[in-house]
Amino acid sequence: MHTDPAAVRKSVRLYVTIGVSLLVFTAITVMANRLHFVVPIAITVAIIIACIKGSMVASVFMHLSHEKKWIYGALLLTIVFFIFLMCIPLFTIMDTIGTPVRATPIEHAGH
Amino acid sequence: MNIPYTVEERPDTGLANGKLGIWLFLASEVMLFGALFSTYIILRVGATEWPHGELNIPLGAINTVILISSSVTMVMAWASLKMNEWGKHRLYLLATFVLAAVFLVNKYFEYSAHFATGEGPWHSTFLAIYFTMTGLHGLHILGGMIVMAYFLGPGAKLWKTNPDQFANRIEYTGLYWHFVDLVWIFLFPVLYLL
Numbered sequence: 076m077h078t079d080p081a082a083v084r085k086s087v088r089l090y091v092t093i094g095v096s097l098l099v100f101t102a103i104t105v106m107a108n109r110l111h112f113v114v115p116i117a118i119t120v121a122i123i124i125a126c127i128k129g130s131m132v133a134s135v136f137m138h139l140s141h142e143k144k145w146i147y148g149a150l151l152l153t154i155v156f157f158i159f160l161m162c163i164p165l166f167t168i169m170d171t172i173g174t175p176v177r178a179t180p181i182e183h184a185g186h
Numbered sequence: 187m188n189i190p191y192t193v194e195e196r197p198d199t200g201l202a203n204g205k206l207g208i209w210l211f212l213a214s215e216v217m218l219f220g221a222l223f224s225t226y227i228i229l230r231v232g233a234t235e236w237p238h239g240e241l242n243i244p245l246g247a248i249n250t251v252i253l254i255s256s257s258v259t260m261v262m263a264w265a266s267l268k269m270n271e272w273g274k275h276r277l278y279l280l281a282t283f284v285l286a287a288v289f290l291v292n293k294y295f296e297y298s299a300h301f302a303t304g305e306g307p308w309h310s311t312f313l314a315i316y317f318t319m320t321g322l323h324g325l326h327i328l329g330g331m332i333v334m335a336y337f338l339g340p341g342a343k344l345w346k347t348n349p350d351q352f353a354n355r356i357e358y359t360g361l362y363w364h365f366v367d368l369v370w371i372f373l374f375p376v377l378y379l380l
Contacts, residue, residue, distance in 0.1 A: 090258060121376075
């Protein structure tokens with residue numbers, strides 16, 4: 076992170092540029108919604124734009140593009156657990172509790 | 187008692203204690219909101235139908251613009267301190283506070299419109315998760331406003347006695363505020379558009 080006044084002064088223009096870019100991406104998100112894509116494409120487009128915006132905020136406004144390794148370490152650990160958290164819905168799909176594993180064999184009417 | 191490493195960096199971490207502290211707090215916040223996003227996915231995937239067009243998209247978009255603008259003013263408030271421009275810092279911090287207040291006023295109108303038609307969190311699964319996520323986010327906005335009000339008021343005295351420590355405090359407030367903005371960047375498309 077920049078701490079000397081000259082470096083901070085240089086960053087000011089970048090902050091404004093990023094702010095304007097974020098507003099443009101917001102407009103794109105709203106306009107893309109009006110195109111009425113099919114749901115999987117709409118979700119993909121919206122999430123990709125949100126990820127781009129989020130990475131801009133994190134890297135520039137939160138100065139993550141040049142931070143100390145302790146912060147990267149803490150965030151890496153968070154990302155691992157966050158991914159696990161996002162995968163929990165998959166376990167509900169795989170959940171078979173209450174569902175018979177095998178259908179009971181039908182007894183032949185022969186006997 | 188003098189608390190160590192409020193300004194100078196610890197030799198082992200290379201960071202002031204407050205900086206590492208706020209990042210660990212934000213890590214816990216990621217998990218808090220992550221749990222709610224995960225819940226949203228479970229509810230949405232399991233639902234036979236999901237409502238569309240129930241929320242006011244223009245108002246949501248305006249709130250997105252407001253929060254992004256507040257993030258810019260917040261980072262400018264910190265940059266002004268680093269450039270030793272106290273007057274500009276006050277102006278930018280005040281602008282951030284006002285933008286946060288406008289965000290909450292818009293949210294109030296949005297909530298009021300829902301409650302006026304009897305569409306509270308009890309109305310549907312979608313509205314239950316909408317009120318939970320945006321309500322928690324709104325509380326974070328309120329928390330940020332309280333901190334900003336402190337630095338606009340009594341907390342500002344620290345600038346005269348220890349400007350570096352004050353600048354660090356504004357930086358930590360900014361990190362929290364950008365995180366709140368970051369959460370809204372994902373909340374807006376997920377709840378309003380999809």
